[in-house]
Amino acid sequence: MNSVVCIAQVPDTEARIKIADGRRIDETGLKFIVSPYDEFALEEAIRVKEAKGGDVTVVSFGPDRVQQALRECLARGATKALHIKGESGSADALGIAKTLAAAIRSVPHDLLFFGKQGVGTDNSLVGPMVAELLGYPQLNVVTHLEVGEGKITAHREIEGAEEILEASMPAVITAQKGLNEPRYASLKGIMAAKKITIETKTLPDLGLQESDIHHQRVTVVALELPPEKSGGRKIDGGDAATAAKEILKYIREEAKAL
Amino acid sequence: MAGVVVFAEVKDGRLKKASREALSIGRKLAQTAGGDLVAFGVDRAAAEEAGRYGAKRLYVAPLTAYTTGPFTTALKQLVDQVKPSIVLLAGTSNGRDLAPRLAARLNVGVASDVDRLEWTGGKLRARRPVYSGKAFATVEVSSTPAMATTRPNAFTAEEAGGETAEVVQIAGPASDDKVKLIETKTAEAEELTIAEADIIVSGGRGLKEATNFSLIRDLAHAIGGAVGASRATVDAGWIDHQHQVGQTGRVVSPNLYIAAGVSGAIQHLAGMSSSEHIVAINKDPEAPIFRVADLGVVGDLFQIIPALTEAVKKAKAH
Ligand SMILES: Cc1cc2nc3c(=O)[nH]c(=O)nc-3n(C[C@H](O)[C@H](O)[C@H](O)COP(=O)(O)OP(=O)(O)OC[C@H]3O[C@@H](n4cnc5c(N)ncnc54)[C@H](O)[C@@H]3O)c2cc1C
Secondary structure, eight states: OOEEEEOOEEEOTTOOOOBSSSSSBOOTTOOEEEOHHHHHHHHHHHHHHHHHOOOEEEEEEESTTHHHHHHHHHHHTOOEEEEEESOGGGBOHHHHHHHHHHHHTTSOOSEEEEESSOTTTOOOOHHHHHHHHHTOOEEEEEEEEEEOSSEEEEEEEETTEEEEEEEESSEEEEEOTTSOOOOOOOHHHHHHHHTSOOEEEOTGGGTOOHHHHBSOSEEEEEEEOOOOOOOOEEEEOSSHHHHHHHHHHHHHHTSOOO | OOOEEEEOOEETTEEOHHHHHHHHHHHHHHHHHOSOEEEEESOGGGHHHHHHTTOSEEEEOSOOSOOHHHHHHHHHHHHHHHOOSEEEEESSHHHHHHHHHHHHHHTOOEEEEESEEEEETTEEEEEEEEGGGTEEEEEEEOSSSEEEEEOTTTSOOOOOOOOOOEEEEOOOOOOOSSEEEEEEEEOGGGOOOTTTOSEEEEEOGGGOSGGGHHHHHHHHHHHTOEEEEOHHHHHTTSSOGGGBBSTTSBOOOOSEEEEESOOOOHHHHHHHTTOSEEEEEESOTTOGGGGTOSEEEESOHHHHHHHHHHHHHHHHHO
16 A cells, blocks of 8 residues: 655744745745644554555655655655655645646555645645546545545544545545644654655656746735734733623623624 | 636525625625626525525536535536636635635636635735735736635625525536545534634633633633634643644634633634734733733633623623
């Protein structure tokens, strides 16, 4: 059973975002991490491998810094890594999906894992788009997965409920928190990862036109920070009854919520 | 090539609030982009309500429970037939599932989770929170059609007083042999979900233990809101992840957000600071949550929350 895990490298969730030229974030001094939902995706793929054998290939499209993220995934237990070089920042979600789909075609796979969203761009688009481009079923926002013979069963989180879905393979799964508890890299894993060569490809290697990937369909025209919240009134809540009265007044008169 | 198509989802015989919001902004866009606002759905009973929100026609596909494949095929057929300039889906679970699949099939762009939309210079311009609300991106969708998913609660649902939408039956797509919906399990007695709620009451680690979430639930219930939670409480297993607000939970923007015993870590703030009105209760006067609170109350939640619940109940009884 072979799995491919597509990972995005994103700014650390602790990071303060600064804007470079009105359109991009300023990357100087910014720490990058593997997008948190992708960690659930990777963990699940590793568990499938441990149970059924096969490879776990991690794939990422982005500038050279994403090799760091791929290394980290290898250290946790991925067995192969593929880096598609390019400025993913100037591609829209469909451009990224086309790139990943093209890359995945040449990697043996039964299951494709994604995070349910890339933390930062917060699009929640790429996984289902890859599923469509490859003609596979998609199981989106998955909190539980069982891999059977030739088919998988997944629990999909929806508003106030959960769906149980069954799908044929190959299939795309987007991971939600709760799917598993991701492991940390072990020292042994880190050492082993150093021996694995990260394969690299370019868009032309994949038979793609730069012009179909970059600056197409959806383009960012401005990036701004939200207005500073000035912070409102602060009151002493030493007396609960008085505090409750104040809050109620605020709720009724300002939020107009009762 | 004109008009706006909106995916209109129905729940318990009514259009979902998020769909009503999408129809409302769709109607405004149709005024500038030209053409009609039309709705796509599976329930002809929604025609009257869709009409009130400005839809001229409701295209009904012979489908029932949502699954990706058949819905994508049906909506694709409709888009090919109507040739709209804009396709909108509310950012519900199903809207977020369907939008990317359809966009890839149509080879068009989609802006997700937008909180502002306008049609300008023949293009769809959208604003979307990125980095969980730490920044806002303005994007232009230049494809035809241009697609977007709307963030629940970001647009106002406004009736336009239109007549019942004309129902047009469309052909049914073949069933999907790749995915089967086995079962839908409804959680915790139909609790209001944080994604769509107008009011959210959130609890943090300050609650000390799982059972104390009842304080938050009681207040949420009294005030008619949903229950939110910080990640610390979710990780501790006090409450289900569906309730988590923040960068790795839901990003929410209700009219009123009440946080009790939540410190206001950057990842939590990212998920709620765009709320219209924020009340924070925390015993630590230096808690970062106070930086975004419109009304900050420095005090003990175990005293203040029950008192507030009582006050709300009394106020409602009058
Ligand atoms: C990658 C990553 C992603 C994350 N994503 C999220 C996310 O999506 N959402 C999220 O919430 N967090 C997220 N976090 C976690 C975040 O950093 C914080 O750890 C978490 O939000 C803290 O939760 P808390 O405020 O409940 O707990 P604490 O920080 O422990 O705060 C408890 C607060 O309760 C107050 N308190 C205690 N007793 C009382 C009392 N009796 N009355 C009143 N106040 C009291 C204290 O003063 C304190 O401020 C993420 C972290 C990482 C690393």
